[in-house]
Amino acid sequence: MRTLLFLLCAGLAVAQDGAVRADWPYHGGSQLAWRYSSLDQINRANVAKLAPVWIFQTGDYEMGLQSTPIVLDGKLYLSTSRSQVFALDAASGRLIWQFKYPLPRVTVPYGPQNRGIAVGGGYVLLATYDDNLIAIDQNTGQETWRVALDDMRQCGCTITGAPLIVKDKVIVGGAGGDSAHRGYLTAVYIKTGRVAWRFYTIPGPGEKGHETWKGDSWKFGGGATWMTGSFDSSLNLVYWGIGNAAADNDAQGRFSGEGEGANLYTASVVALDADTGKLKWYHQEVPKDVWDFDSSYECVLLDREVRGQMRKLLVHINKGGYAFVLDRVTGEYVNGFPIVDNHNWTTGLTEDGKFVGRVEPVEGKPTLFCPSPLGGKSWNETAYSPRTGFLYTPTAEVCGEETVVHEDPHEGRNFIGGTWKFTNPPNGPAHSHLDAYDPVTGKRQWSYPYKYLLLASILATGGDLLFTGDPEGSFFALDAGSGTKLWSFQTGSGHRGSAVTYMVNGRQYVATPSGWGSLAAGAFPDLWPETSSFRGGSTLTVFALPEGTR
Amino acid sequence: MTAVDATLSPNRQSGRRRRSVVRVMQTWISLLCLLPALACGQDVIARGAEAFGKSCATGYCHGPQGGSGSTAPRLAARGFTEEYISQTVRRGIPGTRMPAFEAVIPRAELIAVIAYVESLNGITPSMPPARDTEKKLPQEAADGRELFFDSVRGFNRCATCHEVDHRGTPVAAPILKIPADVAALRQIATPEIETASADGESFPALVISKGKNQMKLYDLTAPPPVLRTFPSGSVTLKQGGNWRHSGVIAAYSDQELGAILAYLRAVTGP
Numbered sequence: 158m159r160t161l162l163f164l165l166c167a168g169l170a171v172a173q174d175g176a177v178r179a180d181w182p183y184h185g186g187s188q189l190a191w192r193y194s195s196l197d198q199i200n201r202a203n204v205a206k207l208a209p210v211w212i213f214q215t216g217d218y219e220m221g222l223q224s225t226p227i228v229l230d231g232k233l234y235l236s237t238s239r240s241q242v243f244a245l246d247a248a249s250g251r252l253i254w255q256f257k258y259p260l261p262r263v264t265v266p267y268g269p270q271n272r273g274i275a276v277g278g279g280y281v282l283l284a285t286y287d288d289n290l291i292a293i294d295q296n297t298g299q300e301t302w303r304v305a306l307d308d309m310r311q312c313g314c315t316i317t318g319a320p321l322i323v324k325d326k327v328i329v330g331g332a333g334g335d336s337a338h339r340g341y342l343t344a345v346y347i348k349t350g351r352v353a354w355r356f357y358t359i360p361g362p363g364e365k366g367h368e369t370w371k372g373d374s375w376k377f378g379g380g381a382t383w384m385t386g387s388f389d390s391s392l393n394l395v396y397w398g399i400g401n402a403a404a405d406n407d408a409q410g411r412f413s414g415e416g417e418g419a420n421l422y423t424a425s426v427v428a429l430d431a432d433t434g435k436l437k438w439y440h441q442e443v444p445k446d447v448w449d450f451d452s453s454y455e456c457v458l459l460d461r462e463v464r465g466q467m468r469k470l471l472v473h474i475n476k477g478g479y480a481f482v483l484d485r486v487t488g489e490y491v492n493g494f495p496i497v498d499n500h501n502w503t504t505g506l507t508e509d510g511k512f513v514g515r516v517e518p519v520e521g522k523p524t525l526f527c528p529s530p531l532g533g534k535s536w537n538e539t540a541y542s543p544r545t546g547f548l549y550t551p552t553a554e555v556c557g558e559e560t561v562v563h564e565d566p567h568e569g570r571n572f573i574g575g576t577w578k579f580t581n582p583p584n585g586p587a588h589s590h591l592d593a594y595d596p597v598t599g600k601r602q603w604s605y606p607y608k609y610l611l612l613a614s615i616l617a618t619g620g621d622l623l624f625t626g627d628p629e630g631s632f633f634a635l636d637a638g639s640g641t642k643l644w645s646f647q648t649g650s651g652h653r654g655s656a657v658t659y660m661v662n663g664r665q666y667v668a669t670p671s672g673w674g675s676l677a678a679g680a681f682p683d684l685w686p687e688t689s690s691f692r693g694g695s696t697l698t699v700f701a702l703p704e705g706t707r
Numbered sequence: 708m709t710a711v712d713a714t715l716s717p718n719r720q721s722g723r724r725r726r727s728v729v730r731v732m733q734t735w736i737s738l739l740c741l742l743p744a745l746a747c748g749q750d751v752i753a754r755g756a757e758a759f760g761k762s763c764a765t766g767y768c769h770g771p772q773g774g775s776g777s778t779a780p781r782l783a784a785r786g787f788t789e790e791y792i793s794q795t796v797r798r799g800i801p802g803t804r805m806p807a808f809e810a811v812i813p814r815a816e817l818i819a820v821i822a823y824v825e826s827l828n829g830i831t832p833s834m835p836p837a838r839d840t841e842k843k844l845p846q847e848a849a850d851g852r853e854l855f856f857d858s859v860r861g862f863n864r865c866a867t868c869h870e871v872d873h874r875g876t877p878v879a880a881p882i883l884k885i886p887a888d889v890a891a892l893r894q895i896a897t898p899e900i901e902t903a904s905a906d907g908e909s910f911p912a913l914v915i916s917k918g919k920n921q922m923k924l925y926d927l928t929a930p931p932p933v934l935r936t937f938p939s940g941s942v943t944l945k946q947g948g949n950w951r952h953s954g955v956i957a958a959y960s961d962q963e964l965g966a967i968l969a970y971l972r973a974v975t976g977p
Contacts, residue, residue: 239802676778
């Protein structure tokens, strides 16, 4: 049966290959962001025997370990929240080199957070908490170049997302869309560190879309690019999710009412020419966003049949709790569906993908919104398995009371325009679930419920397994077909990072970061007082099947 | 979570000097408050509550009335000491996201916020009254500051290469000598610029260090400069180059450069 399933799927694999094998070369596995490895040495039949083989402690507990390791040619590269980088022997855990970046001496906007590095062209590319991009020699750990992409003391911005390598360039986004700041994406030549292009997510005077901003609000309108995009080499297009408009809750100062869309290109997915950074198309998911509903999450690139026709698709989940299916050649809306059970800010989507029945926050009186600004999903990333054909996504069933507070922008300063209080949904306690979806129709296949929020990314494998971890420290495997839990291991601290898998000398390994922390983790004690005792950490735990058992 | 917890921990270390400063402040506010009315402290607290609502009880931070916020901890009824509140509000918690508000909000607001958070912890406000001592720049210098750090210009702003007043990137050495006028600024000579040849190309460079094993230089091909490290011996240097300071400031008008000079004089002068 497995062989038959494999043969059936082989046809799809020829058309498009977003799987990785021995290595984990990109943040999302491949540039298509599937977070899927075709390795199947560890599988449903033997996962119960999985055991730890080595553990690495980074020593950097700040804001938890939120990273995705990169693995190439038997070496594993790991970054921490305060921009420390380690190169390890992927089979033994032996430290090969360590890059010590100076620890912050001043306040870091939103706290220092790092979700990964990129490796390519002989370098490890590190985007630091204070807006520098650094090329570290992959073999020696020595700095080769560094360039300041901004000044966090002025912009109130920082870099949290992993850079994405695209041909001879490295593309990096930035966080800071809740400060008075204008977002951008920057492409830098890997060899020299010189800036190749910068795409401002808010059009300047004379550019199309500028008319959707009132007065000077475009200078401080947010649109951060704080996660990692994708790349389709056949179309030469880079896809990136753009964050919320600022002030988050208060559109009075920025909404012009002119042009198509509102506050472009915030809360949108953009497709850019990889060589020039020129906009090819955009799809704004939440025009005039007033809920902090970023669209900054991963863009999963899939080729799937839609109504009898093979289409190049992009699946993207918004913080507002909806998934969007777009044609990635044209940006055309194909489908949309909610991924959370609690959603009250809209009555739904029209056939052409427009939200209707919007309920907006007001001044002076808290309004309950579901989802909350934590998002119907946090930034922890989905996985797609070409074997099951399912998209696996974590969700967050949390609501929030939001009140508009008018404020004027001051460059680099907090620019939220409102107050929030996270709460339980009206009909029960806050919780989460990890779900399997048909990514085109939005049909939920199964659901794995959990009492807190699942804040770690999902890893899918050719062994028909899913791996992820929970805030209580448990790292576990589910059957990708049914959602049944097959194995777990207590790592000692909560999970906020992203597990990967790889193979060295014929042995498959699964590596997971653990270490509780991050902004979302800071919201836990109010919702669940007992979680205030959850301890931080910063550990990479690596598993394999015992020798001789595979 | 650890960062959030870090912002909770009261700093119990209080030196004798700090205690005496607080006593002086308490005496000061007591004296000043006696005159207008006993309601003086209440006014400060009310102003602080308003400022707290704008700067502290927002989105990702603390909650209204000092309650726990979306992701930052509760501040009310925590048993914080006045030293701890003052220190934390003024200087922030380095390495975390708690800002040093001393640098971001006017002094009057700062004092009021401290008083308000004290009141939430059962402490009678002990801070001196509002006295805005922020350095007010003359209009032309204030305009110059905007232009120097003008983010609308992207990398083509002075702050891409100069750090002034704790902002900007210190590619160039600190500005010690300010040109007499706009004409002099446009004619600034840069004898330290060299032409580097490495990896089969030549580019204008500002050498930072020449060590036994490696050389560090800024590649000035286009802004922003890139700090590049080469093994010693792999780069050849030639005096002079095609990079001109007048080129990178060409987009600023004479009037704008005049304002920038006024700003530099205001912040680096006596």
